[in-house]
Amino acid sequence: MTSVPDPLGMLERMWLIRAFEERVSELYARNQIAGLLHLGIGQEGVAVGLAWGLEPRDRLFGGHRAHAHALARGADPARLLMEIAGRATGYCGGKGGTMHIAAPETGFVTATGVVAGNIPLALGSAYASTVSGDGALGVVAFGDGAGQTGSFHESLNIAALWGLPLLFVCENNGYAEFSPLSAHTKVERLARHAETYGIPAVTVDGNDAAAVLAAVRDGVDRARAGGGPTFIEALTYRLRGHYEGDPGKYRELSELADWKQKDPIARFVADQGLEAESPAAEARARAIVDAATDAALAAPHASVDQLRTQVTAEAVA
Amino acid sequence: MSSPETSAALGADPSDASDPSVMSDPPARAGWSRLSYAEGMALGLREALASDPTVRLMGQYFFGLTPWRRLTVDIRERFPDRVWDPPIAEIGYVGTGIGAAISGLRPIVDVATASFIFQPFSQVVNEAANIHYMTGGQTRVPMVIHVNHGIRGGGAAQHSHSPQAMLWNTPGIKIMTPSSARDVRGLLRTAVEDDNPVFWADHAKLFDYVDDVPDAEERIPFGVAEIKRAGTDVTIVGTSLMVRRALEAAEILAADGISAEVVDPRTLVPFDTETILESVGRTGRLVIVDECHQSCGVGAEIAARVAEHAFDALRAPIRRIATADVPIPFGRPMEELVEPSAAKVVTAVRSLLG
Amino acid sequence: MSTLRYIDAIRTALDIELRRDPSVVALGEDVTYGGPFGATKGLADTYGTRIKDTPISEATVMGLTVGAALSGLRPVMEVMYIDFITLAMDQLVNHGAKLRYMTDGLLQVPMVIRAQGGARGSMGAHHSQSLEAWFAHVPGLTVVAPSTPADAQGLLQSAIRSDDPVLYLEHRGLYWQKGEVPDGDDAALVPIGRAIVRRAGSDVTIASWSHMMGAALAAADQLAADGIEAEVIDLRSLLPLDLDALLGSVGRTGRLVIAHEAVTQGGLGAEIAAQVQERAWAELAAPIARVGAPFVPPPFAPELERAFVPDVDAIVAAARRVLDTPSRAARPSPQSVEA
């Protein structure tokens, strides 16, 4: 067992993410949320292990499955849910939605709906801190499907060449959209690519939040000491389909059952000896989500008056 | 009539989808069948695969994530060795499609959501579109590039693009934007047999519309517009899903005694300017409804042409109904406001008729 | 005032803004060397690592530029030939242009993308395009295309100071042209979104930008020899367009010719024509004429390249065509026009 400094905080945040994602799923099923939803149930260990290793100034960029990352960094669940439900009071005024959530004041800069589209953004953020000297790390979380894109390769190369203060966090959940990784590449561990460019790379059990945290700390220490980027490949599993409504028929039920046994929350509770505290932590998380839901559903829908605002800094006609 | 668009909403399990044989009414006439747009697509794909052993499908999201995607499963079962699922590497697999086309195959490459065309944009506009020209006519690139374009509900700014106007500014690539089961099937057959790259833009909200389709094989030529509804007071030109919105508008206008003619160009490249000019010659008024952004959109080119060549026939300025010039917002009320609608077409027509 | 070549004016603008604002950086392939045409030559001597060479990875460098912009810098990225921007379209169109809107202003993307284009010097279909219409179609972007050294400097300075992603389009056929540029850090600034009348006239309006301005002014000279006074407008800013300037001019002349080097079909001329015919319906005395390149990729051979690029004669012919149309004062008045 790896000890962590704030086990109860991490546990409660994992419960918050789980409760939040389950609620989003329910609301979607009840047709109270629009759009193409990608949930991270089962991957909470990576998001929380990552967030607990960062400082507030560090800038995290998420992908299309990023609710967990925003919450892990401290995004307000109510404002986040409002955004996902297209409300005027959501983080992005309802203009972004599930795939484009942002909570920059928490260090969760933005998400993107384009596979691997966030990797160059994080690269630029890390580059900016080398110029401005603000000491912020660039951090990017992406899935294994991003590993076959050109941007992935280009970004590893530039990060290594320039020695950027950057963490690549690959959440390898075994599936790129609907295909197992083996159908998309012969490369089993994407960390192999990082090694090619001389980037220190480590593969960890992503369902072990403490192990993720330890790997993140190593990477953070390296980057802050001027040692350049680190690549962390966290092996995990998506307990839901690629998107809500995905029947997931491409997966074996036995595989799903196996992974349910490795639930990152249960694992963390057992490893950290939090059996006594867990039910209350879960209850607190669910209460927060209940309140967030009430607030979100009561919030006004995005206002059409805001349709033409923020296209550019200069107001458009 | 309730719009079938709603049932194309994302996310339902395919097993929940209504059986198309139940959805389809009995054949309207002998030798014709009533098919949904999605079934028309699937028919065209199956016919193309059956008629030419060099046809290949690259990609698996022809029907997006709608329940109709089980039709891909059906195609895969019939042609198990002719469908390839590439990795999420659009530059790589679109380029693979180009090379395969150069070397003897006729690939139909699916880029799925049209917003993702910007990933392999260089392959599409710098390579596929230019190769025949740059080589002085030596090499041909007979391929079809498929996307599902447009505002589909909650897709927000990165899953709602209609990039066809940008490609209309790009010499060397043909563009088809069908609006009915019959058109998509017939145009697809022509596209697959064409020796040029063809950009094929579908709209997920078209998939459920049902129309008559001839049982016999049919190839619809490119560059021939179809008058989808005859009228005398105003011409409405629509493309893709917007043909449906135009027809809805014409229906509403008819109740007011306004006779609208609805013209569907069906292909942007080549483009049938003549049919539109003839129609405008009769009606004297033109409204264009297209789902690209307005600035430099498809409507701009049509308006500029008609304004130049039918200047004397026009009795009123040409009006464009397009997607507002903002990134597509996520929230529903805003999304409804930015997209072109039948109501907006009706308002525009009324403003022209005073 | 100093006399500068267009390319020197670009370098001067970069120099001033790099000096004024430590958050400005310049990125691109071989920019420390000066790039293929010398626009950034010598800047690395003064500004050190703020002038940054990148690998040939357009997609990622564009995304990196976006990421740097939303993390506090004002990056200026050079795309060596605008044709190569096709490799970076996703980052530009799906990210750079949209992030402000998608986040409702939580983020801003103050970046400049410099790219040169145009069919000059027989470079063929991959190095010669004029692609402004693509970008004028993308909400969230600002697009400018200067035609003189003064505007080259002034618009680039304004672009760097803008909080929006700006596509700054250079034409390599203009690089060696000289002109007067006001001295000083702020004297040359040119506001974005403002067209300028380069020649006043009352018979026909000719709207153009970038390298085609030279042909437009030459055409006006030819027409003047026949007693036809053309008003020549340099749009300079392509998104947003200065429609008021155009409508004002067309209100006086009743006739409009739009000339650009890009392919006519789907070009920016279509958008301008569509807007003007709608909003100046009553004033238009003749059809709007568009002059642009044919619907073909830029060819290589010098003869073919000359046939591809619209010339002075084409603009003169278009002007005569619209002037030959009998004036239609009795055109029916427009109905209420929606905003």
Place this chain on the structure above:
Amino acid sequence: MLPDLPGEELVAQLRTMLRIRRFEEALIRLAADHDIGHFHVYVGQEATGVPALALLGDGDVAYTTHRNHGHLIARGVSPAGMVAEILGKATGINRGKGGTLHLASAAHGFPTTSSSVGGPLPIAVGSAFAFQELGLDRVSVALFGDGALEEGAWHESINIAAMRKAPIIFLCENNSLEALGQKANEYPSSTLAAVRLTDLVDPFGVPAVPIDGTDTRAVHEAMAEAVQRARTGGGPSFIEARTVRWPGNRPLWPQLLTGETDVTFAWDPSGIPAEHERWWSQQDGLLRFLRELLDAGHVTREQAIAIDTEARDEMAAAVTFALESPYPEAEEAFEHVFA
């Protein structure tokens, strides 16, 4: 060392190398008097391209880049038609529409030539894909420089090729030894973080070998093995052929900095100018090949001079043909947009 091939085949390869060398030299001289735009020459890489492409058969295809002249000559394309194309003449192999960047001859297995770095890589994979699907015993070759490895297209292409076990050979001509801007890696490449280029290939499980691109035996053997692997279902191969960048390639426009090639340098080093001693005596693969042929007795000095004279005469005639050829009719610009 020499490939294990009959003497007459080796002499034929020498002839091809000399024809390429004299073609490029003639072009550089031609550029002094004629504006032929920016171009790239293959000087110094002949010993890679000639033995490698000699292993291809009818129906095999190769996709090359902006540095394509040598590859085309190696597979039998007419130098006269190539110079004519470079001058934009009607008799050019692309009818004046491609130019130096896009020289292509489908009949010789060059279906199209892209000047977008990395652009042809996935297209080459596509041809291999088609050969697989159609059951054709053909291979596809992607020819590219080390810069292409900086592009995302590279990563996507090799991943797909490896997944499909496609019959493709990635022949990377790394001509960056002694080039500008080297980094301190084991082998220089301006902007790649990988220590060895072949490291980029290893994760995909594709066999990858670095070879000396001036060692014709190494080229022949690596290519023969790769072709054999492709033809027998073994999938893709990667070859990195390393050569020194010819000094005349260092300026933006190629120049005859080392003077014209003098074949007598192969046996009489006393004539070699001191400032380019290393180039002519150690780094030029063509002269190395000639020395080895002389040593092995496959060719005499007199024969070498005769072959070289023929090559010079052929290229002089090619230039004359091109200069005397007519330019295309301007209307040709509108042909071949669509098939």
